[in-house]
Amino acid sequence: MRPVAPGAWLGLLGGGQLGRMFSMAAQSLGYRVLVLDPGSDGPTASVADDHLCADYLDTAALVEMGRRCAAVTTEFENVPAEALRRLGESCVVSPGHGGVAIAQDRIREKRFLVEAGLSTAPFAVIFTEFDLPTVDAALFPGILKLARLGYDGKGQISVASAANLPAAFTALGGRPCVLERRLPLELEVSVVVARGFDGGVTTFPVAENRHANGILDVSMVPARIPDALAAAARDAALRVAEALDYRGVLCVEFFVVEGGQLVANEIAPRPHNSGHYSIDACVSSQFEQQARVMCRQPLGDTGLLSAAVMVNLLGDLWAAGEPDWGHVFRHPRAKLHLYGKREARPGRKMGHFTVLADTADEALETAVLIKADLIAGTRPSA
Numbered sequence: 001m002r003p004v005a006p007g008a009w010l011g012l013l014g015g016g017q018l019g020r021m022f023s024m025a026a027q028s029l030g031y032r033v034l035v036l037d038p039g040s041d042g043p044t045a046s047v048a049d050d051h052l053c054a055d056y057l058d059t060a061a062l063v064e065m066g067r068r069c070a071a072v073t074t075e076f077e078n079v080p081a082e083a084l085r086r087l088g089e090s091c092v093v094s095p096g097h098g099g100v101a102i103a104q105d106r107i108r109e110k111r112f113l114v115e116a117g118l119s120t121a122p123f124a125v126i127f128t129e130f131d132l133p134t135v136d137a138a139l140f141p142g143i144l145k146l147a148r149l150g151y152d153g154k155g156q157i158s159v160a161s162a163a164n165l166p167a168a169f170t171a172l173g174g175r176p177c178v179l180e181r182r183l184p185l186e187l188e189v190s191v192v193v194a195r196g197f198d199g200g201v202t203t204f205p206v207a208e209n210r211h212a213n214g215i216l217d218v219s220m221v222p223a224r225i226p227d228a229l230a231a232a233a234r235d236a237a238l239r240v241a242e243a244l245d246y247r248g249v250l251c252v253e254f255f256v257v258e259g260g261q262l263v264a265n266e267i268a269p270r271p272h273n274s275g276h277y278s279i280d281a282c283v284s285s286q287f288e289q290q291a292r293v294m295c296r297q298p299l300g301d302t303g304l305l306s307a308a309v310m311v312n313l314l315g316d317l318w319a320a321g322e323p324d325w326g327h328v329f330r331h332p333r334a335k336l337h338l339y340g341k342r343e344a345r346p347g348r349k350m351g352h353f354t355v356l357a358d359t360a361d362e363a364l365e366t367a368v369l370i371k372a373d374l375i376a377g378t379r380p381s382a
């Protein structure tokens, strides 16, 4: 099939910050973006060229999108895979519904990772209360995770022992879950992969991630891990994309367990928060890469132009009003990205900033300074 030339319309399901950054990247290549988002003032709607304000399964909206767009993608992990399947009948869809359906369901995802030959945390699947007594005692202390619709640490409960499991299962609504053993983590890393319709693949540099309260806080590149471990993570992420026969951008999150073992945690079937550094620090960003895949253009280079640290800006930072962005602007190698969300709530991702420097440690030093200044709320010095 021929590449889709700039000027064509690209469809996007979901209107959050990932869609906003995708739209900006696609538009800068000359494409036009039609977003389907049930919300009226999401971060993408103000940027996209046109907005269908309707439910993801609204037949008229899906028909219109399929008619107007050369290719369609999604930015929202929990978009109904059925919407992608229906759109796939009339246009190119990237990623396809199959990979998305697996990543949306922790039970299928875990089983898929094992089948693809990756290590995972030891786990048990719990469909109903009748499965509770059968759980292996070796899985405690563990974490009970809802199979569907969890994100940013939501839908998860720590479970110290088997005696606490029934209450945790009830607290999560008695719905299908995965119980994982809690592993002693040395650190967390992730790899963003792009795989094109021509079979071309690229991996982005491995990011080292720190979480706070279950939400990504900081990503650093290059990750401060041995080269062999970074190569193993990139290989494992590629294996995931290939085993899914995936076309598009995905991210694989890994744990590095004490002792250095690499364990796959989860798959995000889209560009990922831990890959935002690529906007400022790579030749091609993860969002440009998604546009290239959809349009059947060759993949861009993923090489690092600079070491970088990305820091998420959560709504908590707005507790005393709009932060003073002068604290970011005064650093010439810091880049501010705000998502245009009107209402700041604790834990809500409002934006991020990325600091470029000669080494990841140097970038981290500046990033920590900036974050502390933003929290302190003092006026920036000259």
Ligand code: ADP
Residues within 6 Å of the ligand: 121, 143, 145, 150, 151, 152, 153, 154, 180, 181, 182, 183, 184, 185, 188, 211, 214, 253, 265, 266
């Ligand atoms: P989410 O969909 O919310 O990102 P994750 O499964 O990635 O869910 O869990 C969120 C975070 O919780 C992880 O990034 C990690 O810090 C911690 N975590 C999750 N599972 C485990 C585990 N088995 N052992 C230790 N820490 C874990």
Ligand code: MG
Residues within 6 Å of the ligand: 152, 253, 266
């Ligand atoms: Mg995660």
